[in-house]
Each structure stands twice: as structure tokens, then as C-alpha cells.
Amino acid sequence: MxxxxxxxxxxxxxxxxxxxxxxxxxxxxxxxxxxxxxxxxxxxxxxxxxxxxxxxxxxxxxxxxxxxxxxxxxxxxxxxxxxxxxxxxxxxxxxxxxxxxxxxxxMTRAPKFQKKLPRPLAVDAAKAMIETAEFQAREHWAALRDVAAITLMYGCGLRISEALGLKGRDAPLADVIRITGKGGKERIVPVVPAARDAVEAYRGACPHDLADDQPLFRGIRGGALHAAQLQKTVAQTRMQLGLPATATPHALRHSFATHLLNAGGDLRSIQELLGHASLNTTQMYTAVDTARLMEVYKSAHPRASGRK
CATH class of the missing domain: 1.10.150.130 (Tyrosine recombinase, N-terminal domain)
Incomplete structure (x- = not known):
């Protein structure tokens, strides 16, 4: 006791x-x-x-x-x-x-374990995910809703909870939006035009009243859209495209960070966009990039691949 x-x-x-x-x-x-x-x-x-x-x-x-x-x-x-x-x-x-x-x-030591690196999607796979998600819902407005939410996760690096946490007052989306992330920490996130347009297309078709203090993303019956439903949509899209099981909603956020890094973005800026409390968390994306580079090296370099 x-x-x-x-x-x-x-x-x-x-x-x-x-x-x-x-x-x-x-x-x-x-x-x-x-x-x-x-x-x-x-x-x-x-x-x-x-x-x-x-x-x-x-x-x-x-x-x-x-x-x-x-x-x-x-x-x-x-x-x-x-x-x-x-x-x-x-x-x-x-x-x-x-x-x-x-x-x-x-001083007690934690057991050793191999940290799992995030599995980002390739740029064309992320694009295909957004385009194909539209065909998973029966209702046209719900299809536009799914596309808008997925575009926000990939285009703005939002967690699924952050995207679904947006309120009616947040739309139409401004050039930047204020996001409250883990631990109540706030950050400012730029909104890409594709995400803004996707949200507006959804709002124009949604049959429910998107009041300022109510969730922006709604389920079929008008209540808040649950994360499980959006995860199901992503899973269906993933299977249709033949993508691996690692292609999850959170992978879209990883893809956002990795693609920014590959395009020349600096870690500190990506840390702020993702809302990571520590730069160490963001640095795992350099490991992802290095891992991919080594895969290319091993497959292409004569000595690494065993070719003479």
C-alpha cells in the first residue's frame, strides 16, 4: 500500500x-x-x-x-x-x-535500444497520397475535407492532432497560422497556397455550420472529425498506392521536414516549424538524409556494391 x-x-x-x-x-x-x-x-x-x-x-x-x-x-x-x-x-x-x-x-542506466528513424515519403509519393485520398470518401465534401487535412500535415508539418484542432475561426487560413502543439507550446507556421486552397475548397462544400468556436474539420454527422477516421483514410490510400505501412499521417510530417532539409532548409528553422523543444529531436532528419545517401552510395559505388 x-x-x-x-x-x-x-x-x-x-x-x-x-x-x-x-x-x-x-x-x-x-x-x-x-x-x-x-x-x-x-x-x-x-x-x-x-x-x-x-x-x-x-x-x-x-x-x-x-x-x-x-x-x-x-x-x-x-x-x-x-x-x-x-x-x-x-x-x-x-x-x-x-x-x-x-x-x-x-546513475542507473537506461537499457540500450536502436532509435527508429522516421520513414519519410518520396516527394512523388507524398503528392500521390494527397491526390488519391480524394477517392476514399463517398461524400464529395468529405473527400475534400480529407485532402485538406492531409495537405496541411504535409504542406505545413502539422501533427494530426494539430490539424484536427483547428477551429472555424482559423479559416480562411492566413499566410501564417498560430499552432498550439505538445505541452501547450505555440509556434507560427507558414501556410502554403496549396493548403489554403484545399481548406477553402472543403469549406465551400461542407454542409455543416463551421462556427468560429467549433472544429474546422467535421465528421459525416457534423461532430469533430476523429483522428482514427483520418488515419483510416490514409491507410486506404496507402494500400491503393502500394506504399509501405510506414506511410502514416505522422510520416507526412516527417516528409515535410525531410523535403525541406533536402531543399536546403536549416535545422534551426525546421525545429521552429515543427515545434520541437530540442534541436536534438530535429537532428534525426540529418540521420535520415545520411542513411538515404549511404543507400545510394552502396548501390552505385563500384567497391561498395562489389562490382569491379
């Missing part, structure tokens, strides 16, 4: 993460789940009620036992690394407020 004092401390930490770090609500919920799972393990591991003193007395052995337990349950290395990050953050917060040294525990 987790003591009331520790339960209260966890709640205060989550409020801190929400308010000070600006974490999105989904992130906060994930942190809560991860730390609660860790505390539940400690209770089983030590066989008694867990209070604040249990956090003060944590050892490296405790951390390793917990990680071994999670791996034994089938938790992947990537997920465990995320869980460890949340637990460390909580321990660091507790140490600052209860005056104990967490250094040894915080």
Missing part, C-alpha cells in the same frame, strides 16, 4: 510537471502510470507499505530489480527507458524537497 504522504507527493509532482514543465495531459498520465507501477513494485519487492522513506532509502539494486522485473513482463527497451526517465524525474523532485542524495540511483 502506498502511504497517503507518498500519494500526495506524487500528485504534487504531477502538478509540477504539468505547470512548470508544460507537459501535455497525455504525458502527465503516462508519467503517473509509470511511477505508480514503480511504487507498486517496491511494495511487492520489500513486502511492506511504501512511504516517503522508501524513496529516500532507494538503492541501485532496487532500481535494477525493478528494471529486470519489467523486462521479464515483456516491456520493450524503449518503453522501459521512458519509464525510467519518469521515475528518475520523480526521485529528483523528492530529493529536492526531502533533502537526500539521489545521485547513485539517478
Amino acid at each position: 502506498i502511504s497517503p504522504a507518498l500519494t500526495d507527493a506524487l500528485a504534487r509532482w504531477l502538478d509540477h510537471v504539468r505547470a512548470i514543465d508544460g507537459a501535455a495531459e497525455n504525458t502527465v498520465k503516462a508519467y503517473q502510470t509509470d511511477v505508480l507501477a514503480f511504487l507498486a513494485f517496491l511494495q511487492t519487492h520489500h513486502g511492506d507499505s511504501q512511504g516517503i522513506n522508501a524513496i529516500k532509502c532507494l538503492t541501485v539494486s532496487d532500481m535494477r530489480s525493478w528494471m529486470a522485473h519489467e523486462r521479464g513482463r515483456g516491456v520493450a527497451a524503449r518503453s522501459l527507458a521512458r519509464m525510467l526517465s519518469a521515475v528518475k524525474s520523480f526521485i529528483r523532485y523528492m530529493a529536492e524537497r526531502h533533502d537526500f542524495d539521489p545521485s547513485a540511483v539517478l
Whole structure:
């Protein structure tokens, strides 16, 4: 059983993460789940009620036992690394407020895993995705809606949640729009003419009243368009074009960044357009570009390909 004092401390930490770090609500919920799972393990591991003193007395052995337990349950290395990050953050917060040294525990290493690089679409495949999406919906206005949303994701680098989060007041789209992304962080995004035209075509055909305070993108019955429906449209389009399973809505955002980089865009500007908090996140696109370059090298270079 987790003591009331520790339960209260966890709640205060989550409020801190929400308010000070600006974490999105989904992130906060994930942190809560991860730390609660860790505390539940400690209770089983030590066989008694867990209070604040249990956090003060944590050892490296405790951390390793917990990680071994999670791996034994089938938790992947990537997920465990995320869980460890949340637990460390909580321990660091507790140490600052209860005056104990967490250094040894915080030195616990995350399991190694291979980072998955984003799989952007080729330029012609992205164009084909937009053109073919129009044929997935039965209603003409819904087809225009899907094209508009997909064009926004590829043309402006929006997340699916950001595109579907637009309100009636946001249209007609200006040359730049203000987007609220993860953690409530705002950024200014230029709007390409193709995206603006696609949204206007949809608005002109939509049978529902697109009031200022209501969602811009609507479902067939007039409610907000759900991400699952747009994902289904992209999946149908992908299969029709014979594209790989990696051709998802988020891949359109990756494609936006990669194609900008290939056209000479600098990382700092792309970071701002994508709303990445850290430049390190954006730098993965240089790895994508390098990986593609190496593939070309291996297939074309006489020595690399084994030709003489």
C-alpha cells in the first residue's frame, strides 16, 4: 500500500510537471502510470507499505530489480527507458524537497535500444497520397475535407492532432497560422497556397455550420472529425498506392521536414516549424538524409556494391 504522504507527493509532482514543465495531459498520465507501477513494485519487492522513506532509502539494486522485473513482463527497451526517465524525474523532485542524495540511483542506466528513424515519403509519393485520398470518401465534401487535412500535415508539418484542432475561426487560413502543439507550446507556421486552397475548397462544400468556436474539420454527422477516421483514410490510400505501412499521417510530417532539409532548409528553422523543444529531436532528419545517401552510395559505388 502506498502511504497517503507518498500519494500526495506524487500528485504534487504531477502538478509540477504539468505547470512548470508544460507537459501535455497525455504525458502527465503516462508519467503517473509509470511511477505508480514503480511504487507498486517496491511494495511487492520489500513486502511492506511504501512511504516517503522508501524513496529516500532507494538503492541501485532496487532500481535494477525493478528494471529486470519489467523486462521479464515483456516491456520493450524503449518503453522501459521512458519509464525510467519518469521515475528518475520523480526521485529528483523528492530529493529536492526531502533533502537526500539521489545521485547513485539517478546513475542507473537506461537499457540500450536502436532509435527508429522516421520513414519519410518520396516527394512523388507524398503528392500521390494527397491526390488519391480524394477517392476514399463517398461524400464529395468529405473527400475534400480529407485532402485538406492531409495537405496541411504535409504542406505545413502539422501533427494530426494539430490539424484536427483547428477551429472555424482559423479559416480562411492566413499566410501564417498560430499552432498550439505538445505541452501547450505555440509556434507560427507558414501556410502554403496549396493548403489554403484545399481548406477553402472543403469549406465551400461542407454542409455543416463551421462556427468560429467549433472544429474546422467535421465528421459525416457534423461532430469533430476523429483522428482514427483520418488515419483510416490514409491507410486506404496507402494500400491503393502500394506504399509501405510506414506511410502514416505522422510520416507526412516527417516528409515535410525531410523535403525541406533536402531543399536546403536549416535545422534551426525546421525545429521552429515543427515545434520541437530540442534541436536534438530535429537532428534525426540529418540521420535520415545520411542513411538515404549511404543507400545510394552502396548501390552505385563500384567497391561498395562489389562490382569491379
